[in-house]
Amino acid sequence: MSIEILMPALSPTMTEGKLARWLVKEGDEIKSGKVLCEIETDKATMEVEAVDEGTLLKIVVPEGSEGVAVNSVIAALGKAGEKYEAKQTSGRADEQTSKPAAALTPLSNISAQSSQALSQDFVYSSARLLVTNQGRIAASPVAKRIAQERGVNLYAVIGTGPNGRIVKEDVLNAVQQTSRRADEQTSATKLPTPAQAIPAAAAGPNAKQLADLLGQKYTEVKNSPVRKIIAKRLTESKQTVPHFYLTVDCELDALLAARKALNEKENAKISVNDAIIKAVALALREVPAANAAWTEEAILKYTDVDISVAVATADGLVTPIIKGADGKSLVQISTEMRDLAARARDNKLKPTEFQGGGFTISNLGMFGIKNFAAIINPPQGCILAVGAGVKSAVVKDDKLAIATVMNVTLSVDHRVVDGAVGAEFLAAFKKLIEAPSVWVK
Amino acid sequence: MTQSFDIIIIGGGPGGYVAAIRAAQLGKNVALVEAKHLGGICLNWGCIPTKALLKSSELYYTLQKLDQYGLEAKNTAFDLTKIVKRSRDVAGQLVAGIKHLMKKNKVTVFDGFARLAGGGKVDIALNDGNKNQISAPHIILATGARPRVLPGIEPDGKLIWTSKEAMVPETMPKSLLVIGSGAIGIEFASFYRSLGADVTVIEIMDRVLPVEDEEISAMARKAFEKQGMKIITGAKVAKLEKGKDSVTAHIEAGGKTETVTFDRVISAVGITGNTENIGLENTRVQIDRGHIVTNPWCETHEAGVYAIGDVTAPPWLAHKASHEGIICVEKIFGVPGVHPLDVKKIPGCTYCHPQVASIGLTEAKAKESGRAVKVGKFPFIGNGKAIALGEAEGLIKTIFDATTGELLGAHMIGTEVTELIQGYAVAKTGELVETDLMHTVFPHPTLSEMLHESVLAAYGKAIHF
Numbered sequence: 001m002s003i004e005i006l007m008p009a010l011s012p013t014m015t016e017g018k019l020a021r022w023l024v025k026e027g028d029e030i031k032s033g034k035v036l037c038e039i040e041t042d043k044a045t046m047e048v049e050a051v052d053e054g055t056l057l058k059i060v061v062p063e064g065s066e067g068v069a070v071n072s073v074i075a076a077l078g079k080a081g082e083k084y085e086a087k088q089t090s091g092r093a094d095e096q097t098s099k100p101a102a103a104l105t106p107l108s109n110i111s112a113q114s115s116q117a118l119s120q121d122f123v124y125s126s127a128r129l130l131v132t133n134q135g136r137i138a139a140s141p142v143a144k145r146i147a148q149e150r151g152v153n154l155y156a157v158i159g160t161g162p163n164g165r166i167v168k169e170d171v172l173n174a175v176q177q178t179s180r181r182a183d184e185q186t187s188a189t190k191l192p193t194p195a196q197a198i199p200a201a202a203a204g205p206n207a208k209q210l211a212d213l214l215g216q217k218y219t220e221v222k223n224s225p226v227r228k229i230i231a232k233r234l235t236e237s238k239q240t241v242p243h244f245y246l247t248v249d250c251e252l253d254a255l256l257a258a259r260k261a262l263n264e265k266e267n268a269k270i271s272v273n274d275a276i277i278k279a280v281a282l283a284l285r286e287v288p289a290a291n292a293a294w295t296e297e298a299i300l301k302y303t304d305v306d307i308s309v310a311v312a313t314a315d316g317l318v319t320p321i322i323k324g325a326d327g328k329s330l331v332q333i334s335t336e337m338r339d340l341a342a343r344a345r346d347n348k349l350k351p352t353e354f355q356g357g358g359f360t361i362s363n364l365g366m367f368g369i370k371n372f373a374a375i376i377n378p379p380q381g382c383i384l385a386v387g388a389g390v391k392s393a394v395v396k397d398d399k400l401a402i403a404t405v406m407n408v409t410l411s412v413d414h415r416v417v418d419g420a421v422g423a424e425f426l427a428a429f430k431k432l433i434e435a436p437s438v439w440v441k
Numbered sequence: 442m443t444q445s446f447d448i449i450i451i452g453g454g455p456g457g458y459v460a461a462i463r464a465a466q467l468g469k470n471v472a473l474v475e476a477k478h479l480g481g482i483c484l485n486w487g488c489i490p491t492k493a494l495l496k497s498s499e500l501y502y503t504l505q506k507l508d509q510y511g512l513e514a515k516n517t518a519f520d521l522t523k524i525v526k527r528s529r530d531v532a533g534q535l536v537a538g539i540k541h542l543m544k545k546n547k548v549t550v551f552d553g554f555a556r557l558a559g560g561g562k563v564d565i566a567l568n569d570g571n572k573n574q575i576s577a578p579h580i581i582l583a584t585g586a587r588p589r590v591l592p593g594i595e596p597d598g599k600l601i602w603t604s605k606e607a608m609v610p611e612t613m614p615k616s617l618l619v620i621g622s623g624a625i626g627i628e629f630a631s632f633y634r635s636l637g638a639d640v641t642v643i644e645i646m647d648r649v650l651p652v653e654d655e656e657i658s659a660m661a662r663k664a665f666e667k668q669g670m671k672i673i674t675g676a677k678v679a680k681l682e683k684g685k686d687s688v689t690a691h692i693e694a695g696g697k698t699e700t701v702t703f704d705r706v707i708s709a710v711g712i713t714g715n716t717e718n719i720g721l722e723n724t725r726v727q728i729d730r731g732h733i734v735t736n737p738w739c740e741t742h743e744a745g746v747y748a749i750g751d752v753t754a755p756p757w758l759a760h761k762a763s764h765e766g767i768i769c770v771e772k773i774f775g776v777p778g779v780h781p782l783d784v785k786k787i788p789g790c791t792y793c794h795p796q797v798a799s800i801g802l803t804e805a806k807a808k809e810s811g812r813a814v815k816v817g818k819f820p821f822i823g824n825g826k827a828i829a830l831g832e833a834e835g836l837i838k839t840i841f842d843a844t845t846g847e848l849l850g851a852h853m854i855g856t857e858v859t860e861l862i863q864g865y866a867v868a869k870t871g872e873l874v875e876t877d878l879m880h881t882v883f884p885h886p887t888l889s890e891m892l893h894e895s896v897l898a899a900y901g902k903a904i905h906f
Contacts, residue, residue, distance in 0.1 A: 140872030142847040149844055162778060168847065168872050215738055215772070 002078035002085075003052050007061075009070045010039060010046050018066045019074060023047075028056045030077060037063070037074070052077055057084040139166035146171045152178070160213060173209055226315045237378045241294075242414040245373045248426045250433040252389040252404040258440040266331055273309075273363050274334040275433075275440065276386055280361055281305045281325035282439060283428040290425040291358045293379040294415045308357030308377060309337065311344040318344045319377060321357040330440060361386060371407045381416035382425070385409040406433070446472040446577040448773065449563050451555040451719065454481020456750030456762030457583030458539055463770045465546035472575050473548050474555040474565055479539040481585050482751075483759040485532050486605045491628055493528035494608065495792050498635035502794065509831055519636060525609050551575070557720030561745055564720075579745055579773050582726075582733060583766065584719060586712040586751035589731075593680050594620060594708050600688050601681060601706045604629070614638050614704035618690055620678050622649040624791040626709030627661075631793040634670050641671040641701070643678055643692060650791060654803040654852035660836060661854055664795050681706060714752040729754075737781030739769035747773070761787050788866045790859035795835055798862035801850030801869060804840055813843035815875075817899025819891050821855045823906035826886040832856035837895040839865070846874030851895075857888055864892045875900060 010017065018040040024030060035047045036056075054077040061074040068074065076084040137154050139147070143166045147154050150171070157174045159166035211218055223231070255275055263270055284291040284305050293300045305326040308319035320340035322333055343349050360377040365388035374385040387407040394403045408429070412422045432439060448464050450457045453475035461473045478485045497519065504517045543550050553567035563580060565573040588603040590596065596603045607629050615638060619630045622644035634640040642649065642665070648658040649665070649672060662672055676694035689702045713731035724743040727734040732755075733748040735741055741748050747769050750762030764782055771779045788800040807814045821827040821835035835855015842849055851865040868878055878896040883889050897903045 141874040141877050142845055142872035145845045145847070145874050161780075168845075 002057055002076045002082060003054065004073045005036070005050075005075040005077060006071045007068050007074050008039065008046075008048055014070060016067050016069050019061050019063055019068050022059055022063045024056050026056055026059055027080075029080075030054055030056055050077075054078055055080040055082070057082060137166065138164060139171075140168060142168045143171045146175070150175045173206075177206060224315050226318075230316045233378060234375050237376050241376050241378060243373075243376060244412050244414050244419065244422075245409055246412065246419070246422045246426055247371065247407060247409045248430050250406045250408060250430045251394070252406050252433065255433055255436045255440065256389070256404060258436040262330065262440055268331045268334060269338075270330050270334045271337075272365070272389065273361075273386075274330055274337055275436070276361060276363065276384075277307050277309060277322055277325055277333050277337065278328075278330055278439065279429055279432040280359065280384060281307055281322075281328075282432055283425055284359060285326045286428040287421065287425040289421045290382050290412075290417055292381045292416045293358070294381060294413055295379075299416055302358035304358070306357045306359075308354075308360040308380070309340075310360060310362040310374075310377075311341045313345050313347065315347065318349065318354055319357065319360055320344050320349055320354050360384070365389060365406065371409060373409045374411050376411050376413055381413045382422070383411045384429075385411065443562065443574045443576050444472075446470045446549070446575060448472070448579045448581065448770070449474065449555075449575060449577040450581045450583055451563070452476075452481065452583035452585055452715075452750075452752075453479040453539070453550070454583060454585050454750065454762065455483045455759040456585070456766045457481065457581070458543065459763040460581055460583060460749065460766030460770050461548045462542060462546050463767045464774070465548050467770070467774050467776070469774065471546075471548045472551060472577065473543065474551045474553060474563065474575075476552075476554045476568075478536055479543065479550070480532070480536045481583075482587075483762075484535045484539065486608060488759055489535055490528040490532045490608055491604075491632070492792060493531040494524060494632050495628065495794075497524040497527065498632045499794060502635040506831075521610060521613050521636075528608065555719065557724060557746065559720075559723050579747065581739070581766070581769055582719065582741070582746065582748040582752055583750050583762065584715040584752045585762075586714050586732075586757060588708065589711040589713045591708070591710050594678055594706070594710070596708050597683070600683050600686070601708060603708060607707045610705075616703045616705075617641070618643065618678075618688070618701070618703040618706045619709060620706065621709035621711070622646075622651070622672070622674075623709060623711070624650070624789070626707065627665075627791060627793045629707050629709065630665070630670060634665075634668055635794060639669075639671075641673065641703070643676050643690075644672070644674045645677050647675050649674065650797060652789070653791075653797055653799055654838065654850070655805060656838065657797060657799070657836070657852045657854050661793070661795070661797055664834065664854075665793070668794070712751060712757055716752060738772045738779075739765050756784060756787055756789060758787065758789060786866065786869045788862045790862065792859060795832075795855050796858045797854050798858040799850070799852040800862055800865050801848065802840060803850060803852065804838070807840045807842075807849045812849070814849065815841040815843045815899040817841070817895045817897065817903070819894040819898050819903060819906055821888075821891065823894065823903075824888060824891050826888050826890070827856070829886070830856060830888075837861070837891045839895045839899050841875055841896075841899050846876065848873065848875070848878070855888075861889055861892060864889060 007017065020038040020040045022037045023035050030036070030050045030053060032051050032053050034050045036050050037048050039046050039048055057076045057078045059075050061068055078084060138159060139154050140161065144154065146152070146168060152171050152174050154166055157166050157170050160170055161167035252272070255272070259270055259272065259275055262268065288301055291302045291305060293302070304324055306321050306323045307325045308321050310317055310319050322328065322336055325333060340349070340353060358380060360380055360383040362374045362383060363386040364372060365386055368388050370387045370390060372385045372387065374383045376383050385408065389404045389406040391402055392405040394401050394405065408426070410422055410426055447469035449472045450461050451474050453473050457473060458479060461471050464471045483489060501519050504514055507514055551565050551567065551573065553565040553573070556564045557580065558564045558574065561578055561580065562574055562576045565575065567573055588596070594601065598606050604625050613636060614633065617633050617638045617640050619626045619640060619642045622642050626642065627650060630640045630642050644651065648655065649662045650658050665672060673692065673694050676692055678690050679693050679698065680691040682689040684702070687702050687704055688706045689700055690706065692699045692701060714733060716728050716731065716733060721728070724746060726741040726743045726746060733741055733753050735748050735753050739747045739749050739753070749765035749769050751757045761782065768779055768782060785801050788798060791797040802810070804814070804816055817839040819837050822833045827833050827835065832855065835853070835858065837853045838851065839848060840850040841847065848865060848868050851862065853861060875896055878893065881893065883893040894903050894905060898906065
């Protein structure tokens with residue numbers, strides 16, 4: 001007697017989905033807990049685990065099938081050698097003789113079933129965590145009704161009522177948060193940079209609701225539009241860009257001496273940061289693969305070397321750009337940077353002065369920070385986090401010596417730049433910083 | 442030497458004594474300071490003694506219509522002194538009960554007037570003339586409230602009464618003016634009217650029981666007028682002139698002033714919090730229109746000082762005070778799962794004849810909120826038990842959110858509705874929807890069946906009407 005495996009409902013509102021991939025094939029021995037297939041909805045891809053054991057007799061719905069209705073038969077289990085014959089939909093009458101279908105029941109219905117029936121069900125693994133011991137969601141009738149009306153997934157709502165019961169207020173808060181996120185995404189499409197969709201985070205109480213709930217005290221500082229954009233872009237970057245980090249120490253003494261000499265000669269005020277901008281630009285010329293951005297279709301390798309430089313303002317971070325930095329003299333870079341930073345602080349930059357760029361430098365050395373890792377400024381592929389130059393003990397020719405050491409960390413989008421390329425770039429940068437005579441002039 | 446406690450509660454009314462018991466249950470060392478009488482206004486001069494008085498007047502009213510039940514009584518009469526004595530005895534019995542509860546829960550009771558002395562200290566001027574000082578990290582103010590006094594109608598306790606004097610009349614006034622048609626005013630109006638006084642009620646708003654649903658207000662007014670009460674709404678008393686054994690009132694209504702003379706006047710124009718002489722001036726505690734400002738956890742602006750009940754914001758109801766007492770204590774001592782009080786889930790009861798009870802939003806307020814609503818109404822005349830009781834006048838009204846099925850409000854008028862409203866309070870707290878109530882079995886024959894029918898009516902499914 002075969003056991004039918006039905007299309008599961010991965011959320012209370014799901015009616016159909018795509019059977020993305022089979023991870024087993026006909027004839028395979030199936031143990032309980034084995035991942036059978038992957039199901040895709042518009043929201044997520046979920047793995048479906050087996051609960052029953054046996055031989056996979058038949059895959060009814062081939063992988064890649066879209067619009068597979070919930071509760072339709074997708075495969076059948078049985079004894080080895082047994083033949084599976086599709087039952088008529090009206091053939092439910094034979095349920096008395098055959099084992100009841102191992103229905104992948106929408107979780108919202110589970111409470112209505114006996115726990116034994118539940119054990120026969122396939123329940124997608126992440127949802128399992130959210131089902132209480134009794135196998136039902138604790139939510140008030142009003143909360144359930146509102147969730148149904150507004151399409152809120154109760155599994156993603158944290159209950160604040162008695163014994164963690166989801167009450168009306170919790171669902172309304174979830175609705176509010178979802179619509180707020182939707183608003184933000186709409187406004188995000190107007191941003192100059194191509195904004196990627198943020199995967200919807202589970203709706204739970206936000207910091208304010210929790211603080212109110214727990215009686216924590218606070219003051220509120222309203223978010224400026226700039227703050228909101230920064231928050232959005234950084235969240236998007238950290239959540240969607242696969243970051244990795246490379247760190248190297250650079251000795252600064254030669255650069256400091258060369259800079260001093262140049263400043264005296266040119267009567268200029270070139271800063272270490274100006275020199276770092278130039279060194280990064282030259283290193284990018286040597287390793288152009290690090291001057292790049294990711295798109296789904298292709299990796300964009302920028303022709304020009306445009307360096308974005310993070311400037312802290314009262315409203316948050318802005319990144320004005322030194323365009324064609326590799327072709328500019330240090331004095332030029334220095335003058336331009338001073339002007340850009342001043343206007344950035346006054347909020348007077350033109351959009352063309354901070355939009356674009358191929359690589360970003362963030363320097364916290366002036367605050368005494370020795371080492372940090374920055375979040376990539378999308379759509380760019382790399383950001384260099386620069387620490388303070390600190391007199392340190394170093395080993396030279398097997399002897400202890402003193403050197404001014406600056407630690408830099410490169411954050412890299414692994415989709416664009418691989419580890420070896422990133423290392424190559426850092427090596428080029430370190431070489432330039434430690435041998436300034438060739439370019440600091 | 443300053444005796445120290447885990448918590449001090451100032452005021453032994455339904456807020457304070459309940460807070461004291463809850464704190465004691467949590468194993469805390471509790472002090473309760475009460476200036477006059479345990480049980481507060483509620484037990485001594487409010488809810489309870491008035492219910493005793495109203496029982497007497499209601500029985501007397503029933504006596505007048507005994508014929509309707511096939512009964513006969515001759516020479517029916519009442520003895521005002523005995524009615525008042527019974528009311529005082531009921532209060533006395535309950536106060537003794539509170540004393541016992543304090544003892545049983547090992548709450549240390551100080552009979553005296555407390556004053557915050559700063560730094561968690563409380564000075565007590567004991568009623569026996571001695572002084573004492575106690576201290577605790579947490580102090581709950583549960584000092585209650587007293588009748589509000591309006592200029593021009595200052596009570597003198599002889600001819601112009603507050604609720605307190607109205608509770609212990611020595612003689613039956615022939616004519617009585619009641620100023621204010623809130624719960625307190627209307628209950629006294631009912632009591633005196635049932636015992637035969639000519640009662641006139643003045644209300645500044647456009648309807649009686651102005652916090653209630655408009656339809657219920659209108660039905661109440663009709664019932665009161667049918668009993669012979671005179672009701673003037675949109676009116677105010679500009680001045681009271683006291684005579685030897687009467688008071689002349691200048692009543693302004695509809696742009697005209699009328700002077701009418703009454704034997705007695707009851708001023709029931711609201712209450713004001715007891716915030717004076719308790720040492721608040723040395724704290725950061727803030728007062729808004731006579732009442733202490735608190736957050737949902739009953740915390741004042743002064744750390745370690747809390748306030749509950751009538752001395753804080755409305756609704757000014759004993760059960761609200763008690764509930765706040767429990768929330769406040771549980772929050773202080775970190776009991777998990779404490780929730781702030783939602784005023785929309787607090788039922789209100791008025792014990793006039795017929796009784797009025799309500800919870801949540803009125804129909805007008807529900808519609809104002811912009812929601813699509815479903816309104817169900819079921820009249821007492823459709824209920825077998827009501828007819829059998831000879832109490833076929835009344836209505837139960839329910840208001841649902843048409844989209845979510847949430848019970849937004851319920852309003853009722855008729856016999857014993859104060860005992861019925863609780864069904865809907867449970868429904869509101871449990872966030873039940875209309876189907877839950879429809880699927881609930883209500884016993885027959887009871888008045889409670891009307892709770893069911895009203896819900897059914899909201900969805901066009903009432904059976905008996």
